Amino acid sequence: MKQTRREFLKKSGLAATALAIPFSMTTCSAGKRPNIIFIMSDDHAKAAMSCYGSRFIKTPNLDRIAAEGVQFTKSFVTNSICAPSRAVLLTGKYSHMNGLRDNRDKFDGSQMTFTKLLRDAGYHTSMIGKWHLKTDPTGFDEWRILIGQGEYYNPVFDENGKKNKYTGYVTDLITDFAIESLEKRKGDKPFCMMIHHKAPHRNWMPNSKYFDAFKDTEIPLPDNYFDDYEGRSEAAKSADMRVEDMYLSFDTKLRKGDYDKETGTGGSRRYATKVADDWERSLDRLTDEQRAAWDAHYNAVSEEFRKAKLEGQELSKWKYQRYMKDYLRCVLSVDESIGRILDYLDNKGLTDNTLVVYTSDQGFFLGEHGWYDKRFMYEESLSMPLVMRYPKEIPAGTVLDKMVLNLDFAPTFLDYVGIRIPEEMQGKSLRRMAGGGEPNEWRDSIYYHYYEYPHGWHDAKRHYGIRTSRYKLIHFYHDIDAWELYDLKEDPHEMRNLYDDPDYSDIVDQLKNELARLQKKYRDTSMKSEDVSG
Numbered sequence: 001m002k003q004t005r006r007e008f009l010k011k012s013g014l015a016a017t018a019l020a021i022p023f024s025m026t027t028c029s030a031g032k033r034p035n036i037i038f039i040m041s042d043d044h045a046k047a048a049m050s051c052y053g054s055r056f057i058k059t060p061n062l063d064r065i066a067a068e069g070v071q072f073t074k075s076f077v078t079n080s081i082c083a084p085s086r087a088v089l090l091t092g093k094y095s096h097m098n099g100l101r102d103n104r105d106k107f108d109g110s111q112m113t114f115t116k117l118l119r120d121a122g123y124h125t126s127m128i129g130k131w132h133l134k135t136d137p138t139g140f141d142e143w144r145i146l147i148g149q150g151e152y153y154n155p156v157f158d159e160n161g162k163k164n165k166y167t168g169y170v171t172d173l174i175t176d177f178a179i180e181s182l183e184k185r186k187g188d189k190p191f192c193m194m195i196h197h198k199a200p201h202r203n204w205m206p207n208s209k210y211f212d213a214f215k216d217t218e219i220p221l222p223d224n225y226f227d228d229y230e231g232r233s234e235a236a237k238s239a240d241m242r243v244e245d246m247y248l249s250f251d252t253k254l255r256k257g258d259y260d261k262e263t264g265t266g267g268s269r270r271y272a273t274k275v276a277d278d279w280e281r282s283l284d285r286l287t288d289e290q291r292a293a294w295d296a297h298y299n300a301v302s303e304e305f306r307k308a309k310l311e312g313q314e315l316s317k318w319k320y321q322r323y324m325k326d327y328l329r330c331v332l333s334v335d336e337s338i339g340r341i342l343d344y345l346d347n348k349g350l351t352d353n354t355l356v357v358y359t360s361d362q363g364f365f366l367g368e369h370g371w372y373d374k375r376f377m378y379e380e381s382l383s384m385p386l387v388m389r390y391p392k393e394i395p396a397g398t399v400l401d402k403m404v405l406n407l408d409f410a411p412t413f414l415d416y417v418g419i420r421i422p423e424e425m426q427g428k429s430l431r432r433m434a435g436g437g438e439p440n441e442w443r444d445s446i447y448y449h450y451y452e453y454p455h456g457w458h459d460a461k462r463h464y465g466i467r468t469s470r471y472k473l474i475h476f477y478h479d480i481d482a483w484e485l486y487d488l489k490e491d492p493h494e495m496r497n498l499y500d501d502p503d504y505s506d507i508v509d510q511l512k513n514e515l516a517r518l519q520k521k522y523r524d525t526s527m528k529s530e531d532v533s534g
């Protein structure tokens, strides 16, 4: 049922309070505190979600959250890689402040997190799915986490310190465990549950029930798929994340006899020598039944590949189709999972008093610039889907284009519960704007810093930068000293680096000043040190 914003504000009592009283003192501290279900997938690009206008896929259940709540069109990550993103989510602090800058770092679980504060305030807190922070979770009553990246099929879960292997598909199991935990709830203690999917992380192994999806569909190639990186810094050229460099085995899922020679570097040259053998071996973990379904599907793919005898650009385009179809099939399972959770809430009468949030740990390239993976401050990797539903307070069908960050999650959840946001948190609560109010003051620039180089995967050089609603300025450093400037209005796909264009020198100066201001504000001097952990 559609209602106008004014009607909604009136009904929810927000119209009177929105201006005068701090938001955290309004509805919830007086009434029942909301439950929170925070769902995060791994590497889900906005371009693969239909409410963001996907050209590829329909995600009706994810779209339902947006339709019944708010959709953020400019939601960004502060450091586009998994573990750092998760540490920012928990602490509300930038990587240089929470100590976790790249995937090798261990999370210091003794520090303050929003779940600890919720737990202290009487919430039941749980964490289910991908954790990836190397140390055991703290601040949770219950945790059931994948080991490291986890496995798509028959994964092992670490359950409050005890390891158990389950038969089944990871996205379904995580959903089963979430529902099982909700079923076990006692009394009416409010809860905060974090459901973190592994999917659609590389190497995109779909559930067999979706093997036939997109079968006869040609996935459109992005216009800049064959990008030659002309005019940009060395960083784009030297990154090792091109779809055309994917492995025929691990990524496109061919078997050893299907090709004469493995192609690709696919992210780690060290790995290239053994990738085909590792991939063959990894299939051994499938049950006979799973393996039969797997082989039936991928043997047909192999046959098609052998017949086609592809090379050069044709081979690259074929890899793109293979990549995208498996990626999208993994997203279908995520969408199905969301549907199950939303249905559960409906059936148990929990919908009204539960804040449901869906996002990803960062964005992902779906062939733009010829790439997969993330890391760069370019739009596809910087942006994440973000939709939230809380019927008591968020007007259905709200769309917001203010620039928000994963830094804002922790303060937002505390605000909804009515807990004072600690000074040390560097983000801002989204509650007021999600509820239809004007935020007192909002940022008009965001700060970004990525560190995982030269170690790790994909060779994306270290960089930091600033994005405003119109421009983006990036500085690549470490073994390079190069700047890039983009006009996002004229050049949304970031193909023309304007840094050396004299017409933009004033803009560059302004952005550099603003960048310095943000680095000071957030107390980031980490670009000067070589001390990223080893």
Ligand code: SGN
Residues within 6 Å of the ligand: 042, 043, 081, 082, 083, 103, 132, 149, 201, 202, 203, 267, 373, 457, 458
């Ligand atoms: C793995 C992947 C990389 C990916 C990193 C980080 N290789 O190493 O492609 O960039 O994870 O991803 S794979 O062999 O597992 O496919 S992250 O989401 O955990 O940051």
Ligand code: CA
Residues within 6 Å of the ligand: 042, 043, 081, 082, 201, 361, 362
């Ligand atoms: Ca990720």
